[in-house]
Amino acid sequence: MDAPSKEFALAGSLEELKIKGRLVLRGGHRPILVIYDRGRLFALDNRCPHMGFPLERGTVEDGILTCHWHHARFDLESGCTFDLWADDVPICPVEVRNGDVWVKTTFTQADxxxxxxxxxxxxxxxxxxxxxxxxxxxxxxxxxxxxxxxxxxxxxxxxxxxxxxxxxxxxxxxxxxxxxxxxxxxxxxxxxxxxxxxxxxxxxxxxxxxxxxx
Missing domain, CATH: 1.20.272 (Zinc Finger, Delta Prime; domain 3)
Structure with a gap:
């Protein structure tokens, strides 16, 4: 299998993430939160888009991440918020290669x-x-x-x-x-x-x- 490009960083093993549920790694410009939830992987900006509170301290339930500061809620898959005043949280691609989790370390849009x-x-x-x-x-x-x-x-x-x-x-x-x-x-x-x-x-x-x- 091809090696991950330089745009991706190793977050850890899939087994480790299954046990911990979440982990944080250093991104290109900001920390990235990686979450394992109900058999799926998600990666998003660890800073709440509202006022920057660490989302790693939040709660995940039914695919929804809730920030514990002002209780803004975000969809894990899309990063879209359920609370318009909070704005959407940026997400980034995740890949599993040979049992390891690789995450793209930059947040960009196609346009x-x-x-x-x-x-x-x-x-x-x-x-x-x-x-x-x-x-x-x-x-x-x-x-x-x-x-x-x-x-x-x-x-x-x-x-x-x-x-x-x-x-x-x-x-x-x-x-x-x-x-x-x-x-x-x-x-x-x-x-x-x-x-x-x-x-x-x-x-x-x-x-x-x-x-x-x-």
Whole structure:
């Protein structure tokens, strides 16, 4: 059998993991939690995406991992959260080779720009500051132009509120300043504008396009 690539790290033997139930290994940028549950293996970021609490201290039941700090719940297979305020936890591939468990030590998406575009849409729709902040950071890291992020937020604002709100005014003003701002300040400007737009639209009826009469 082919040897694992350099992207994978040895977590331990399968028998050891069956006995312990879980273990933590050093990842490329963050610790990785490996869990054996009901005959299956899962690997995910050991830091709770909400506020960083070690998920190794959590509880696993029926394929659901619960963080013991604020009780956020995550699906082991997908990493998706049952509690929107917590955000999803990143997962990574696991392989069993010759009785040993190998884990890919980096967390990546096939299309990072598309992934974070959708996460920003989710954050805006539910007015979740943490999700909005992480999504904007992710889009910038994926090379998405600042103007495209402004466009996404502005379209959300005009489609999900009847009338022009304060948030869109703030977003427009900050967008005019973006070309002059350094990276860190540009990120803060984008987040502040997006968060105000989301707050304006929270609980409002969305606007729907209508065909002319006739």
């Amino acid at each position: 990072p720009a598309a992934h974070w575009h959708q996460r920003l849409a989710d954050g805006l729709a539910h007015d979740l500051g943490l999700v909005i902040a992480k999504a904007i950071h992710g889009q910038l890291a994926a090379g998405v132009p600042r103007t495209e992020i402004v466009r996404q937020v502005a379209l959300f604002g005009v489609q999900n509120r009847d009338g022009w709100g304060v948030g869109l005014t703030i977003l427009t003003a900050l967008a005019n300043l973006l070309p002059m701002l350094p990276e860190e300040q540009a990120y803060l400007a984008l987040f502040h504008g997006a968060r105000r737009v989301a707050a304006d639209c929270d609980g409002e009826a969305p606007r729907r396009e209508r065909a002319p009469l006739g």
